[in-house]
Amino acid sequence: MGFVSSSGARVPQDARRCGKRGAWCDRTSGDVLWERRSWVLTRGRALKCGARGERSAGRRTSLSMQLPKNLAEMVRKFKLVPDPKLRYQQLLFLAKELPPMDDALKTPENKVPGCLSTVFVDVTVNENGEVALAGDSDAQLTKGLIALLIKGLSGATAEEVLALSADFIADSGLSVSLTPGRNNGFLNMLGTIKNKTREALQSSGRESSESHAAEADAIAEDVSDDVVDPSRPVYSAIVRKLQVLKPTVLEIRDDSASHAGHAGAKGLNGESHFAIRVVSSMFSELSVVKRHQLIYALLEDEMRDSIHALQIKALTVDEHDKVKAL
Numbered sequence: 001m002g003f004v005s006s007s008g009a010r011v012p013q014d015a016r017r018c019g020k021r022g023a024w025c026d027r028t029s030g031d032v033l034w035e036r037r038s039w040v041l042t043r044g045r046a047l048k049c050g051a052r053g054e055r056s057a058g059r060r061t062s063l064s065m066q067l068p069k070n071l072a073e074m075v076r077k078f079k080l081v082p083d084p085k086l087r088y089q090q091l092l093f094l095a096k097e098l099p100p101m102d103d104a105l106k107t108p109e110n111k112v113p114g115c116l117s118t119v120f121v122d123v124t125v126n127e128n129g130e131v132a133l134a135g136d137s138d139a140q141l142t143k144g145l146i147a148l149l150i151k152g153l154s155g156a157t158a159e160e161v162l163a164l165s166a167d168f169i170a171d172s173g174l175s176v177s178l179t180p181g182r183n184n185g186f187l188n189m190l191g192t193i194k195n196k197t198r199e200a201l202q203s204s205g206r207e208s209s210e211s212h213a214a215e216a217d218a219i220a221e222d223v224s225d226d227v228v229d230p231s232r233p234v235y236s237a238i239v240r241k242l243q244v245l246k247p248t249v250l251e252i253r254d255d256s257a258s259h260a261g262h263a264g265a266k267g268l269n270g271e272s273h274f275a276i277r278v279v280s281s282m283f284s285e286l287s288v289v290k291r292h293q294l295i296y297a298l299l300e301d302e303m304r305d306s307i308h309a310l311q312i313k314a315l316t317v318d319e320h321d322k323v324k325a326l
Contacts, residue, residue, distance in 0.1 A: 067168055068160045071152030078172040087177040091144030098147040101136035112192045115185040117142045121150075123196035129157050129289035131197055145186050148174075149193060159292070161197045163309055166190055198303055201296040234271035234306045241298050242278060248317060249279035255309075275311040279320040288314065 067075060081087050105122045112119040117139035124132045133150040137143040153161055166187055169175050175183050230236075238252055255273040276295070283291045291314035296303060303310065315323070 067164070068153060068156035070155060071164075071168065074148060074152045075168050075172040078174060081173070084173070084177040087173060088141070091148065091174075091177075092140055093144070094147040094151065095140045095143035098136070098143060098150065099134070101134045105134055106136065110196075112146075112185075112189050114188040115142065116181050117185075119146055119185070119189060121146060121189060121192055121196070123193055123200055125158050125197065125200040125289075127287070127289060129159070129292065131156055131158055131161050133193065141182065142185060145182070146189055149189055153193065158197050158201055158289075159312065162194055163311065164190070164194070198296065201293050202300050202303065232271060234302055235274075237302055238274065238276065238299060241302075242276070242295070244298065245278060245280040245282050245294075247278050247280045249277065249320060251277040271306055272308040274307060274309075275313075277313040277315075279315045279317060281317050283314055283316045284318075 078087055078090065081090060101120060101122070106120045110120045110122050112121055115137075117137055119135065119137040119142055121133060121135040126132065131153055133154050135146040135150050137146055153164075169183070169186060169190075174186070178186065232254070235252060235254055239250070242250060253275040254271065255275060256271050258273070278295070286294065292312050295312055295314060296310075299307070299310070
């Protein structure tokens with residue numbers, strides 16, 4: 001439950017007095033949630049933080065566990081802000097804090113399609129598989145939205161970004177604060193970031209995959225017909241193309257049915273979401289990131305045309321044996 005401030009507004013239990021007169025802070029992180037000037041917007045009426053917030057707590061906790069750490073924290077903070085106008089102000093604050101983007105990165109390739117204003121975003125993936133982002137917009141609110149994604153996703157792993165669902169936007173309460181056009185623009189920004197993350201992984205792994213291309217063609221010819229299912233072309237392609245790794249274990253789980261209504265279910269016959277587990281001696285000289293990059297590059301066509309989300313577990317034979325021994 002919340003409590004009532006001297007201004008007559010109901011304050012979430014997660015908030016406490018801090019620093020400046022009239023300021024309230026997050027009880028866990030100490031970050032300022034609202035300052036004195038913001039309370040004017042809510043004075044004289046209760047903020048929505050009672051039973052309704054308690055009912056949504058379970059869903060919020062479950063969703064936060066699936067988000068990258070920084071993004072989960074930002075969603076939690078936005079959820080604490082009880083008024084759409086205050087969320088709007090927070091987005092403008094994020095826009096002011098966004099580091100400037102190098103003009104050299106403001107290229108047509110980095111322009112986000114389908115936005116009401118001009119938006120740019122650039123994505124790189126380092127050797128550890130962590131994502132770094134830069135972005136900008138000529139509209140302050142849109143700049144705040146891209147800043148939210150940049151701050152929330154920078155430092156996350158590429159896998160976390162690619163597995164991210166857009167549901168967190170509604171959970172944060174931001175969808176209420178945005179017009180339909182802005183909300184669609186936000187979805188386009190997230191989609192562009194995911195596409196660029198996938199492209200970065202594929203690009204860095206392409207050289208390795210090309211070195212095995214001839215071998216892959218030869219191995220593919222020997223794949224038994226019983227793993228090729230004409231009704232499941234994407235699944236069959238995954239099985240066929242990963243034979244180049246000479247796997248001792250290859251497990252593929254098709255999760256597409258559970259995402260049938262998802263906007264990303266774009267694959268052939270709805271084949272869009274997969275989880276794979278590969279054990280191969282060829283991974284022994286590769287870092288985890290390089291293993292994933294190699295798999296993404298081998299499945300480049302499927303990732304571009306069909307697969308919306310791919311979870312990967314790539315192990316050496318020794319690593320697999322150790323897991324079995326536990």
